[in-house]
Amino acid sequence: MSASRDIDSLIDMMARLPGLGPRSARRAVLQMIRKRELLLTPLADLMHQVAVTVRECERCGNLGSDRLCDICANEKRANSELCVVEDVADLWAMERGGSFRGRYHVLGGTLSALDAVGPDELRIPKLVQRIEDEGISEVILALNATVDGQTTAHYIADQLEGRVRLTSLAQGVPIGGELDYLDDGTITAALRARKDI
Amino acid sequence: MSASRDIDSLIDMMARLPGLGPRSARRAVLQMIRKRELLLTPLADLMHQVAVTVRECERCGNLGSDRLCDICANEKRANSELCVVEDVADLWAMERGGSFRGRYHVLGGTLSALDAVGPDELRIPKLVQRIEDEGISEVILALNATVDGQTTAHYIADQLEGRVRLTSLAQGVPIGGELDYLDDGTITAALRARKDI
Ligand SMILES: [Zn+2]
Ligand SMILES: [Zn+2]
Numbered sequence: 231m232s233a234s235r236d237i238d239s240l241i242d243m244m245a246r247l248p249g250l251g252p253r254s255a256r257r258a259v260l261q262m263i264r265k266r267e268l269l270l271t272p273l274a275d276l277m278h279q280v281a282v283t284v285r286e287c288e289r290c291g292n293l294g295s296d297r298l299c300d301i302c303a304n305e306k307r308a309n310s311e312l313c314v315v316e317d318v319a320d321l322w323a324m325e326r327g328g329s330f331r332g333r334y335h336v337l338g339g340t341l342s343a344l345d346a347v348g349p350d351e352l353r354i355p356k357l358v359q360r361i362e363d364e365g366i367s368e369v370i371l372a373l374n375a376t377v378d379g380q381t382t383a384h385y386i387a388d389q390l391e392g393r394v395r396l397t398s399l400a401q402g403v404p405i406g407g408e409l410d411y412l413d414d415g416t417i418t419a420a421l422r423a424r425k426d427i
Numbered sequence: 428m429s430a431s432r433d434i435d436s437l438i439d440m441m442a443r444l445p446g447l448g449p450r451s452a453r454r455a456v457l458q459m460i461r462k463r464e465l466l467l468t469p470l471a472d473l474m475h476q477v478a479v480t481v482r483e484c485e486r487c488g489n490l491g492s493d494r495l496c497d498i499c500a501n502e503k504r505a506n507s508e509l510c511v512v513e514d515v516a517d518l519w520a521m522e523r524g525g526s527f528r529g530r531y532h533v534l535g536g537t538l539s540a541l542d543a544v545g546p547d548e549l550r551i552p553k554l555v556q557r558i559e560d561e562g563i564s565e566v567i568l569a570l571n572a573t574v575d576g577q578t579t580a581h582y583i584a585d586q587l588e589g590r591v592r593l594t595s596l597a598q599g600v601p602i603g604g605e606l607d608y609l610d611d612g613t614i615t616a617a618l619r620a621r622k623d624i
Contacts, residue, residue, distance in 0.1 A: 247454075248458050256519065257607075258445055263481055
């Protein structure tokens with residue numbers, strides 16, 4: 231029975247990952263067992279490796295292997311611009327965009343009355359401190375356009391008002407986006423922010 | 428850079444699993460890193476465990492930890508009924524149904540001219556052998572209602588004709604439907620209403 235139990239445990243644990251349910255977890259586990267040498271063993275090795283080596287950057291909250299992450303340690307990035315994001319996935323999305331050359335600050339979530347997340351649960355005190363210490367002239371609030379994201383943006387704006395230039399990402403129609411697929415809020419925002427051609 | 432490279436490799440490999448794309452792989456990896464002790468390390472340990480202990484049953488192709496799987500080794504299961512399925516996911520789906528008490532034979536796929544899969548790539552010769560050896564009186568062909576599944580069912584029916592009672596799941600399996608997508612009740616109903624071929 232032990233192998234079946236291990237497989238069941240593996241499926242249960244995989245099913246807890248975001249984007250996977252019980253069915254896709256079962257299919258993923260079977261696929262891994264089928265490709266034991268190519269997938270299962272290398273995945274297990276990489277996971278151990280990541281579990282041992284990856285840590286949060288002491289300054290910005292990004293992931294890396296040292297006290298400071300690659301971005302904080304990179305002398306070519308601009309110190310004057312700081313982009314505030316909710317989590318590391320958003321930082322990665324900004325980096326894929328490839329046009330931002332400043333530094334980041336990863337909050338680690340959003341303020342949420344429902345989940346009892348206050349400023350001290352996030353990296354907000356640390357953000358205020360960085361504004362004091364690092365000669366930052368502009369803070370770009372790249373938070374998600376959700377209720378909690380915008381509540382958090384307003385809270386941070388209140389904290390930093392008068393100390394630094396505060397900006398946010400422009401709202402509008404994404405490149406290649408079709409109007410028919412966009413939600414009404416996006417269309418409304420894009421219309422309000424319309425500009426002369 | 429090494430931690431970032433490990434994270435990237437882990438995301439790339441996770442993205443190869445069925446049901447996961449690059450975006451859900453990124454989210455899954457971040458979730459694992461966030462829950463290092465609860466998710467990342469236990470997952471790595473379980474994967475190693477499964478990689479080392481899990482093997483194919485010599486008789487039926489199911490997964491287990493011994494020469495014979497739990498079902499083949501279980502003396503309470505009926506020897507007279509043999510259920511033929513495409514893969515282990517389908518066996519699991521049948522077992523979730525909970526009403527079949529016989530044995531299984533896992534083909535390991537379907538015949539496919541396109542993918543050059545012939546009878547010898549599957550466990551079809553082994554199936555014919557089992558009919559000779561094991562005193563099986565009924566073979567239930569529980570193959571998917573796809574073109575390749577039905578082609579395979581016909582091929583097997585030709586091979587076994589006259590030697591054994593042949594039945595298939597009939598009622599409740601939708602056209603083009605795959606067993607692993609069906610709810611348990613449907614599978615039970617289809618099994619009860621099985622008919623001779
Ligand atoms: Zn950093
Ligand atoms: Zn077996």
